[in-house]
Amino acid sequence: MTQGEVKALRGTLSAIVKPLPAELFIRRPADADSGQADTCDDTLAHRSGNAEMRWESMAGQGYHTPTDRFFVRHHTVTPRIDAAEWRLRVHGDGVRRAVAFGYDELLSMPARTMDAAVECAGNGRRFYGTQQGLRAPGAQWGLGAIGVARWRGVPLRELLREAGVREEAVDVVPAGLDPPFERYGRVRRPLPVWKAMDDVLVAYEMNGEPLPPDHGFPARLVVPGWAGIASIKWLGEIEVSTNAVFTAWNTVFYRGIARQPVKSAFELAWDARLPLGEHLVLRGRSWSGRGRIVRAEVSFDGGWSWRDADHRGEHLVAAWLPWHVTWVPEHPGRHVLMARATDSSGVTQPLVTPWHPAGYHFDAVVQHPVQVVLG
Numbered sequence: 001m002t003q004g005e006v007k008a009l010r011g012t013l014s015a016i017v018k019p020l021p022a023e024l025f026i027r028r029p030a031d032a033d034s035g036q037a038d039t040c041d042d043t044l045a046h047r048s049g050n051a052e053m054r055w056e057s058m059a060g061q062g063y064h065t066p067t068d069r070f071f072v073r074h075h076t077v078t079p080r081i082d083a084a085e086w087r088l089r090v091h092g093d094g095v096r097r098a099v100a101f102g103y104d105e106l107l108s109m110p111a112r113t114m115d116a117a118v119e120c121a122g123n124g125r126r127f128y129g130t131q132q133g134l135r136a137p138g139a140q141w142g143l144g145a146i147g148v149a150r151w152r153g154v155p156l157r158e159l160l161r162e163a164g165v166r167e168e169a170v171d172v173v174p175a176g177l178d179p180p181f182e183r184y185g186r187v188r189r190p191l192p193v194w195k196a197m198d199d200v201l202v203a204y205e206m207n208g209e210p211l212p213p214d215h216g217f218p219a220r221l222v223v224p225g226w227a228g229i230a231s232i233k234w235l236g237e238i239e240v241s242t243n244a245v246f247t248a249w250n251t252v253f254y255r256g257i258a259r260q261p262v263k264s265a266f267e268l269a270w271d272a273r274l275p276l277g278e279h280l281v282l283r284g285r286s287w288s289g290r291g292r293i294v295r296a297e298v299s300f301d302g303g304w305s306w307r308d309a310d311h312r313g314e315h316l317v318a319a320w321l322p323w324h325v326t327w328v329p330e331h332p333g334r335h336v337l338m339a340r341a342t343d344s345s346g347v348t349q350p351l352v353t354p355w356h357p358a359g360y361h362f363d364a365v366v367q368h369p370v371q372v373v374l375g
Contacts, residue, residue, distance in 0.1 A: 015074070015077045015078065016051060016072050016074065017078050017212070017214050018068065018212060018213075018214050019068075020051050020072075023057065024057045024068065025052060025053065025054060025069070025071075026051070026052040027050070028052050028139040028141055028145075050071075050073050050074070050139050050141075050145075052071055052142060053065065053069050053071045053146070053147060054069070054144060054269070055143060055265050055266065055267055056267060056268055056269040056272070057069050058267045058285075059267045059268075059283065063115070063148070063319075064115070064150055065148050065149060067149070067209070067212060070215065071144055071146065072214050072215075073145060073228060074214075075181045076179045076180070076181050077178065078178070078214050079177050079179065080213060081217060081218055083217070086103050086218050086219075086236075087101065087102055087236075088106065088159070088202070088219060088236065089237040089238070090160065090162070090237075090238045090240065091163070091237065092239040093240075094169030094171075094172075094193070094239075094242045095160070095164050095166060095169070095240045096166060098163065099159075099163045101159065103204075103219075106153075106154060106202070106204060106218075106219060107204060109154045109158060111154060112152070112153065112154070112155055113150060113151070113152045114150075114199075114222070115148060115150050115151075115319045116148065116222050116318040116319055117146055117147065117148045117224075117260075117318065117319050118146070118147055118149070118222065118228045118231050119146035119147075119228050119260055120141060120146070120227070121227035121228065121254055121257045121260075122141050122145065122358070122359050123145035123146055124141060124142070124143055124145075124263065124366070125138055125141045125359035125360075126140035126141060126142055127366055128359055128362055131364065131367060132352060132353075132355065132364070136355070136356060136357065136358065136359025137358070138359050142270075143263065143265040143366060144265075146287070148319045148320055149206050149207050150206070150207050150208065151201055151203040151206060151222045152203060152204065153201045153202045153204050153205065153222070154202045154204075155201060156197070156200040156201065157200075159202060160172070160197065160240065163240065165193065165197070166240075166242065168242045169193045169240050169241070169242055170241060170242055170245075171190040171191065171193065171240075171243070171245040172190065172193055172238060172239070172240050172241075173189070173190045173191075173239040173240075173245050174235055174238045175187065175232065175235075175236055175237050175238075175239070176188075176232050176236065177234040178233065184248035184252065187229075187249055188248075188249055189229050189230055189247065189249040189250060190244070190246075190247065190250055191223065195223070195226075199224050199318075200222070201221070201222040202219050202220075202221060203216070203219065203221070204219050216232075218234075219234075219235045220232060220233040220235055221233075225259050225288075225289035225290070225318060226258055226259055226260065227258065227260055227360075229253070229254045230258075253358075254360075259289040260287075260288065260289030260290075261288065261290070261347070261361050261363035262286070262288040262290070262293075262341050262343050262348070262349050263287060263288070263349065263362075263363055264284060264285070264286040264341045264365070264366070265284055265286075265339070265366070266282060266283070266284040266337060266339060266368050268368065271369050271370065272370045272371070273371050273372075273373050274370050274372050275329075275374075275375040276329055276330075276374050277328065277329065278328065278329075278375065280326065280327050280329070281324050281325075282324065282325050282326075282327055282337070284296070284298075284322075285320040285321065285323070286321050286323065286341030287319065287321070288343035288345075288347070290343050290344075290345040290347060291317060291343040291344035291345045292315045292321070292343065293311070293315065293320070293321035293341050293342070294342055295308065295311075295341065295342040295348075296308070296321065296323040296339065296340070296342075297309060297341070298325045298327075298337065298338065298339050299337070299339075300335065303338055306340070307325060309324060309339070310324055331372065332374060333371070333372060334369060334371055335372055336369055337367075337368040338365050338366070338367060339365065339368075340365045349363055350363065350364050350365070351364060351365055
């Protein structure tokens with residue numbers, strides 16, 4: 001698309017279109033005072049906003065994150081795009097011919113449905129400071145910058161095959177139609193051609209409905225297991241190159257970030273009030289970009305002892321594993337709950353994780369405080 005065509009498609013721009021009720025979301029402004037560019041979050045984010053899912057809002061919601069509480073992470077603002085005018089162009093010296101797909105053409109192609117997580121690389125960033133004593137710059141996400149949805153769309157490899165991928169192709173570079181971010185331009189994050197031809201989806205549905213504007217309408221990438229920056233929203237073009245491609249989004253930002261580490265979260269509010277002496281069933285979820293979760297454990301005594309959680313749910317590589325554990329609190333006051341998981345690659349969440357200057361990949365066990373009170 002030309003810049004004029006993109007401008008015509010944008011229409012009215014809003015930071016975030018969907019409602020963000022306080023019972024479902026926590027607003028996470030960027031760290032505007034950090035003075036550092038190499039973070040998950042941009043300096044526009046304190047104006048446009050990042051919206052973190054409240055984990056307690058997932059209680060009783062089933063396997064998928066409802067769209068109304070799926071987290072939102074923008075570099076600028078949500079573009080409003082007319083599907084009738086939209087085109088997705090595939091081009092570059094790594095294909096034999098340039099092709100373009102309209103929205104109806106995309107919907108008419110053989111489709112695939114997948115359950116997959118999308119997670120910001122900075123998910124858990126605030127715990128570098130609160131648990132490990134060294135704050136990382138950027139939006140201070142808790143654990144709610146993740147969501148699992150049922151996505152439907154066309155495998156990216158089918159679009160690339162229509163263009164005729166050359167043997168010498170190296171990188172596939174999708175670009176979004178959201179407004180340019182400062183001097184860096186639009187979000188462009190290269191994928192190696194092997195990943196693009198594997199399990200990447202060009203999605204046009206989310207949880208059985210067309211993509212909402214905030215989540216990439218009319219089409220977005222879903223890149224299973226990889227940091228959310230790879231799952232480009234509002235797709236407008238895909239360049240295939242015979243050379244390695246370097247953009248701001250794999251050099252200045254998100255340098256060296258690909259697969260997501262193992263993490264776990266309770267479906268509880270922070271400082272939740274729990275009744276003394278009652279038989280409680282505590283629920284949570286664990287996930288990893290490296291493989292399916294094979295074990296989840298919970299500690300009620302600060303990590304001195306661990307109990308296996310029951311996990312009879314789905315063991316999906318690309319999504320999360322729900323689990324539950326029983327507990328009868330015997331003493332009133334403050335308690336710290338801890339959950340950890342092990343994935344099929346053999347990695348178990350550590351108690352401490354090495355500090356990252358951009359606050360990425362916090363995978364240590366999170367200390368979740370609760371208050372036990374008389375009923």
